[in-house]
Amino acid sequence: MKFTQPPEGEYEKHIVPVKGVSSLNFDPYAAEVLTNPYPHYEELREAGPIVWLERYGVYVVSHYNTVRDVLTNPDVFCSSAGVGLSNFHTEKPWRQPSIILEADQPEHTGVRAVFARILSPRALKKLTTTFEAEAETMIDRMLENGECDGVVDLAHAFPIKVFGDAVGIMNEGREHLLPYGDMVFNAFGPVNGRFKECLANLGPATEWIYEACKRENLTDDGFGAAFYAAADAGEITHEGAGLLVRTTLSAGLDTTIFTMGNALVNLGRHPDQWAILRDEPKRARAALEEVLRYDSTFHSFYRTTTREIELEGVKLDKNQKVLVLVASANRDPRHWTEPDKFDVTRKATGNMGFGAGIHGCAGQMIARMEGEIVLRTLATKVETIELLGEPSLHFNNTVRGYTSMPMRITAKKH
Numbered sequence: 001m002k003f004t005q006p007p008e009g010e011y012e013k014h015i016v017p018v019k020g021v022s023s024l025n026f027d028p029y030a031a032e033v034l035t036n037p038y039p040h041y042e043e044l045r046e047a048g049p050i051v052w053l054e055r056y057g058v059y060v061v062s063h064y065n066t067v068r069d070v071l072t073n074p075d076v077f078c079s080s081a082g083v084g085l086s087n088f089h090t091e092k093p094w095r096q097p098s099i100i101l102e103a104d105q106p107e108h109t110g111v112r113a114v115f116a117r118i119l120s121p122r123a124l125k126k127l128t129t130t131f132e133a134e135a136e137t138m139i140d141r142m143l144e145n146g147e148c149d150g151v152v153d154l155a156h157a158f159p160i161k162v163f164g165d166a167v168g169i170m171n172e173g174r175e176h177l178l179p180y181g182d183m184v185f186n187a188f189g190p191v192n193g194r195f196k197e198c199l200a201n202l203g204p205a206t207e208w209i210y211e212a213c214k215r216e217n218l219t220d221d222g223f224g225a226a227f228y229a230a231a232d233a234g235e236i237t238h239e240g241a242g243l244l245v246r247t248t249l250s251a252g253l254d255t256t257i258f259t260m261g262n263a264l265v266n267l268g269r270h271p272d273q274w275a276i277l278r279d280e281p282k283r284a285r286a287a288l289e290e291v292l293r294y295d296s297t298f299h300s301f302y303r304t305t306t307r308e309i310e311l312e313g314v315k316l317d318k319n320q321k322v323l324v325l326v327a328s329a330n331r332d333p334r335h336w337t338e339p340d341k342f343d344v345t346r347k348a349t350g351n352m353g354f355g356a357g358i359h360g361c362a363g364q365m366i367a368r369m370e371g372e373i374v375l376r377t378l379a380t381k382v383e384t385i386e387l388l389g390e391p392s393l394h395f396n397n398t399v400r401g402y403t404s405m406p407m408r409i410t411a412k413k414h
């Protein structure tokens with residue numbers, strides 16, 4: 001594998017390309033920023049709707065409206081140059097590009113339609129009872145023990161089991177899913193120490209994923225089989241079907257796992273908000289939406305300009321990378337009232353945790369379904385959640401979540 005980005009510490013200082021735009025030495029990937037990014041995002045928003053990041057030679061947009069404008073204008077802000085810092089038009093991608101994430105119209109359109117049909121609400125409906133039964137089993141087991149790890153026993157275990165089964169992958173080797181996803185999400189950022197360490201520890205995960213995506217290794221009733229059936233029908237190629245299985249395994253685990261962990265941490269830290277949900281479990285969907293807004297799992301990705309364009313009064317060159325900070329948009333006081341308040345009763349829909357526009361998360365229906373079922377089942381069965389010590393934060397260039405969260409839970413008395 002060959003990487004064309006300069007190694008850490010050797011980034012040249014990029015000169016501000018135009019007058020009238022703030023230029024900062026800010027590093028959105030610094031460990032200190034990832035530990036608590038929100039005060040940094042506020043500073044960034046205060047510096048302007050579009051800011052030049054000297055260290056990486058990219059613009060960053062952090063205001064709600066600007067983020068939405070960029071995401072909903074895919075003809076100018078494209079995805080085919082990759083949605084990470086690396087520019088696929090000039091640099092070799094670390095893996096074969098995704099045919100849905102890293103593609104533009106018109107090629108993207110048909111692929112997206114096939115993917116959307118296979119993961120449509122109608123197709124998901126028949127999974128509801130299985131997902132609910134699994135959530136109940138896992139939460140009952142946690143209640144029996146009292147002391148448990150919210151991430152390991154639930155946030156991690158649940159998607160690995162139910163989403164893995166829904167795609168139809170083999171049971172053996174599922175421990176490779178998370179490290180692979182960690183690599184995928186680190187690779188949207190710079191080739192920094194975090195990226196290199198992740199790659200060095202990846203082991204056989206990439207090869208395992210490659211095997212898991214093959215038709216002969218999939219069950220005949222999952223999403224994976226459905227992608228291959230679409231290939232048989234001539235809607236996509238057979239290679240494309242395998243790549244769509246890879247998409248589900250790249251995008252569908254770390255994200256949902258971290259989101260459920262973030263939900264548990266934030267509900268554990270805000271007992272008043274937990275009480276509101278516990279007293280009315282039907283609030284689960286709205287509470288999940290507030291978690292996605294308040295502590296977004298996906299923090300950032302990039303777009304690349306296809307031509308010269310003026311954005312917020314700044315003239316951007318063609319082939320310019322723009323960092324789109326969705327987690328900052330979700331805290332922008334220009335859009336939200338008291339954005340730094342975790343409030344499960346607020347109307348958090350319209351948050352950009354799943355992106356926006358034609359590339360908005362294609363798995364958001366199943367992601368919401370998993371999250372809602374887990375939160376509703378918790379709210380139905382659990383009385384108190386007590387965090388035992390600090391949860392362990394996981395550091396990744398793109399996604400935010402926890403690897404461990406010791407807690408004590410008690411059962412509701414009926």
Ligand code: OVV
Nearest residue numbers: 098101184246247250251
């Ligand atoms: C949204 C997302 C994240 C990571 C990977 C992919 C998609 C993919 O299509 O492979």
